[in-house]
Amino acid sequence: MADAHAHALEHPTSTGIDSRKLAIWTFIGSECMFFTSLISTYLVYKGKSLVGPLPHEASQCMLHGKMQECEQIFSIPLVTFGTAVLLFSSFFVVMALNGAQTGNRKKLLFWLSATVIGGLFFIGMQVYEFTHFVHEGLGYTTNLFGSSFYTLTGFHGSHVTLGVIWLSTVLILAFRGKLPPEKSLNLELAALYWHFVDVVWIVIFPVVYLMR
């Protein structure tokens, strides 16, 4: 009865698209401007730092209380690996959604867990990277590179964290058997957001890490 009641609520929409889905798309459109502003600032301030450490080249920087020569700070292999895991998690969530839509509980649980683990791995990678950078002498206020880099990637990281929380909530629902095929939209919404977070990283990775 409760389900029939819930069904009666789903009015047909003018476009045929579920309103919640449209809202997520709308929100994503707005988020694009958010990340565009952050990325633009990073680019505007590229090469404007007064002291090191710098992303791609050796520089003079303050470390252990004295000025000294610093290595370039980026570790491309580490981030490439994190990037790959994040991108694969987008594939995982597609598989999970397929499981949800076809009522394949095992598939749903396996791939959705994999997605969450992928997200957690990426966050772990970022925490490790940030800690490492701080040890190398790059604090938030050390130079313009540090401020704009941490702000940009930090906001992306917080988006990944929110995505992991959201996906975990859906995972708990799925474990309890509360994600039948007719409610798979609940996963699809989280997945849309997850894909967006990935797409943003696809822009950040080359612009920040690869471009010299």
Place this chain on the structure above:
Amino acid sequence: MATSVLDHAHGTAHEKTGLWSWITTVDHKRIGILYGATAFLFFLMGGLEALLIRWQLAKPEHGFVSPEMYNQLFTMHGTTMIFLGVMPLSAMFFNFMIPLQIGARDVAFPRLNAFSYWVFLLGGLFLNVSFLLNAAPNAGWFGYANLTSKQFSPGLNVDFWVIGLQILGIASLAAAVNFFTTVVNMRAPGMTLMRMPMFTWMSFFTQILLLLAFPVITVALVFLMADRNFGSHFFSPGGGGDPILWQHLFWLFGHPEVYILILPAFGIVSEILPVFSRKPLFGYAAMVFSGAFIAFLGFGVWSHHMFSTGMGPVADAVFSVTTMLIAVPTGVKIFNWLGTIWGGSIQFKTPMLFAIGFVALFIIGGLSGVMHASPPADLQQTDTYFVVAHFHYVLFGGSIFGLLGGAYYWWPKMSGFMLDDKIGKLHFWLTFIGMNLTFFPMHFVGLHGMPRRVYTYPAGLGFETMNMIETVGAFLLGLSFLTFLYNIWTSARTRAERVAPADPWHGATLEWAIPSPPQEWNFNEIPQVHARDELWYRRRQAGGTLPEPERVSGAGIHLPNPSYWPLVTAIGVLVFFLGFMFHMVPVNILGGLLVLFGAMKWAFEPAG
């Protein structure tokens, strides 16, 4: 069975009145009224600030307020009027009218709508609490770097501004997602895009501007907060940063914001003029596309606020041309409004007077706008009262006149009784005369070189008479709003004699097809739309008159459940930002957890 019992329970639960029913309401009409009442109080605050400013400037070397207090007054006047006055007054009409105009029972996300309101309320209160600590924002509504740096603004003033705007931005973004989805997805059968009422169209463009412009200022404010709280150098040249970046980010938000303030008024006027001229809107499609063009170009003109920063001839030329280009779609609109009333059987009711006043005053403001689109002219005019005159003609003569017209036009629909037309006309004339007395002389004192944002001026520069006239005009405006309040009070007192019919003005749009005020579910049946001016179409089909719609019992009509989780989540947002105010990370975490908790409860409670 269970369904009908539930519905019956809802039917009675929703009839409840009292404070709790308002706190938990998710009804777009009630939320609209909350927006309107709250925004009007903030608007009166902003007006009071303006009067104090004008009293100080009434005569040279006046010591009525201190320079420091003056800074707080002009900063809060601008911030209040924009973020707590005009924007939420427009939101009142978005809330109340968009669902009615498109034939929907509510917005797409009723609880998100309540959340937007609560966040707006808390953000507005937060900003104004600063007055009690004598620490109101004092760096101008535009908050230019590096005046806002810790070095030059060590107090809490700028923190109140930064955090207040972040909170208000969340309210605007949530509302914009909601109304965008509502307009795209909740239209009644037959309500095609090109049949949508013009107010809905212009509001729709406003939502797009909100969605794309607010993230930019969010980022700018994050940078500023980082500079102030953590000591980064985004805007301080000492660390390699560039104060001009603030101006770019701010105006990339700030100029679309101008259209966020004016487009709803364009929409309201486009509703009023046809109804009181008894003619369909002239050039409907041109009106839609010129609105779209204005919204689009709004993102390409921001640097005309920055000619004096020395951007070089190429940037100056580009932004000068795009700025002048915006006059074209705006001119299209003005001629279409004139074409609408041309040859119509015009009825000079109060809403119509405000709409006509809007067109006249907006033309003046538009013309001075084109003047400072030219960089050489702008260099003479920037930072003078000429600019103050310009934007008050478009924001007061434009936005406020549009909103007041809308208030008189839709009052009967929202309240169920008519406002007094005679007092309304007195209100109009006081506003019209007061507005021109206040702001027209500013053109002259501005061109004579009187600078903005300075707390006084010396005698003997030829500013005295004009400033006195401006102050008299400002107090006339104060009187005009007292007249408005008196009108509301006396009309409410005699409401039994002035009951509003469903359609007092012979309107063309769907909100007039239902009783005044509408019942909670708006439409007994979701309407079928046949034409652009649906009600005029129906009236023609019915041979001239439509029967008065009856109030019915709502049994069997499903309504969303009331909820207090939007308020809890909104409080979480406030707590989260208070953590930044006092540099207390545990408070941030507490607020974040409260938001998460509220959002979870909200997501898992039955929506209704």
